[in-house]
Amino acid sequence: MSDCIFCKIANGEIATNFVAETELSVAFWDIAPQKPVHVLVVPKEHHSNVGELAFANQAALVDLIQLGDKVASQLSTGSYRFTFNTGAEAGQTVFHAHGHITSETPKEQLV
Numbered sequence: 426m427s428d429c430i431f432c433k434i435a436n437g438e439i440a441t442n443f444v445a446e447t448e449l450s451v452a453f454w455d456i457a458p459q460k461p462v463h464v465l466v467v468p469k470e471h472h473s474n475v476g477e478l479a480f481a482n483q484a485a486l487v488d489l490i491q492l493g494d495k496v497a498s499q500l501s502t503g504s505y506r507f508t509f510n511t512g513a514e515a516g517q518t519v520f521h522a523h524g525h526i527t528s529e530t531p532k533e534q535l536v
């Protein structure tokens with residue numbers, strides 16, 4: 426999708442604060458973090474929400490969850506939320522599937 430901001434981030438057209446990448450997914454810091462840890466995990470393939478991703482490409486969905494869990498364990502104590510807003514009335518503003526990894530407990534707070 427040529428006018429989709431997360432497609433542009435995933436294909437490198439728009440720079441962002443990247444955290445990690447797999448063949449199927451990217452993870453980057455949310456531009457307006459709501460919590461001490463707030464990272465988005467995004468499939469490289471365009472689907473408008475997580476349900477559509479699940480029906481269209483199960484491997485990409487599993488990869489997304491695995492990448493989110495890995496990033497959460499790297500950046501936080503491992504206690505985190507994984508949120509998928511679906512639909513404008515539920516707060517979805519970017520219509521390219523993405524999960525929010527949020528945590529109140531960044532790893533560095535342990536030391």
Ligand code: AMP
Nearest residue numbers: 430441454455456457510516517518519
């Ligand atoms: P949602 O409201 O669930 O659709 O989430 C969209 C999220 O994308 C919001 O938390 C925004 O802050 C975030 N966002 C929008 N544009 C960018 C961007 N260019 N880089 C990083 N995060 C972004």
Ligand code: ZN
Nearest residue numbers: 429432471521
């Ligand atoms: Zn897209």
